[in-house]
Amino acid sequence: MMKSFSALLLTVSLTLPAFAGFSLGQTRVIYDEKDKQATLQLINSGQDEHYLVQAWIESRDNKKSQDFMITPPVFKFYPKTQNTLLIKAISDNSPSDRESLYFVNVKAIPATDSTIKNKISFATKSIIKLIYRPSSLNATDAINARYKLxxxxxxxxxxxxxPTPYIVxxxxxxxxxxxxxxxxxxxxxxxxxxKGSSGKKDVIKFNAINDYGGASDFLIVNI
Structure with a gap:
């Protein structure tokens, strides 16, 4: 059976990145400057799904960022395997007094079976946050930043x-x-x-998401 990697026919952005056996191992990447690198695990749990994977990083203006290098940027992803993307900062453009937000893009293009005609192939594009945390900041204060809103x-x-230097x-x-x-x-x-309700107090109830994608307890504010 001959397989070839198809051109992109449809792109789907997913909140929780998973598609036909292909998934990301986390919902966000925290790049701590002190570690000098970050990783993102990819998983192909499919029984027979082959993919061509492309990965890149964009800034908030949807342009490819020159501040990071991601490797490998392109690779073949075989069934029942895992791979790890390595992310390294290659510039000093990010501020040193606050966190910066970027986005990791991972596109998975499925292989097609040349013996099957009239088969529609779908590609998936997963986008997750990349938060750059300079060495002057720490994970504990990041978790507690929600209390200072x-x-x-x-x-x-x-x-x-x-009012904090952290992305909440x-x-x-x-x-x-x-x-x-x-x-x-x-x-x-x-x-x-x-707009708040006129002449009455408004009840605000919110929670925040931590570095690992977990939700905090709810905070309640009356204003």
Whole structure:
């Protein structure tokens, strides 16, 4: 049976990266400057699925980043195997006083069986966060950064301010029982969520996601 790697027919971005036996071993990569490198594990648990895998890193403006090198950038991925991507910083462009956000892109193109006609092949593109943590910061303070978020009303709107040098990844953010999609708060930034209820106190209930993808306990704030 002859197999060849097909051209990309369809790209699918997944929140939890997994597709027909292909998956990523984690939901985010934390690059600690002190470690001088980071890794991302890839898994092919399929019985007979072969893939051509391409990997690269983008900045927040969706452009390929020149701040990191990822190896191997292209490789064949065989069934029932695992592989590890190695990520190394190759520039000093990231700030030293705060975390920086990038995105790891991993595209898996399935092999096609040349003996089968009229078969549609799908490629998957998984995107996860890469958080660069300079040596002046630490994991403990990153976990506790959620406690320092400031939530207040400004001109009738609910504003969430992150006064810390850490990226705070939000899991759920409920305003009076309604979940608002915040995603994350960059260091020293703020987001306006929605208008608060006029003349009444608003109840905010939220949690955060840690370095390992786990959710914290909920915090409740009345404003």
């Amino acid at each position: 400031k939530i207040q009303k400004k001109d009738g709107n609910i504003v969430v301010t992150n 990844n939000i899991g759920y953010f409920y305003v009076n029982g309604k979940n608002e999609d915040i995603g994350y708060l960059l260091p020293f930034s703020e987001q306006t969520i929605q």
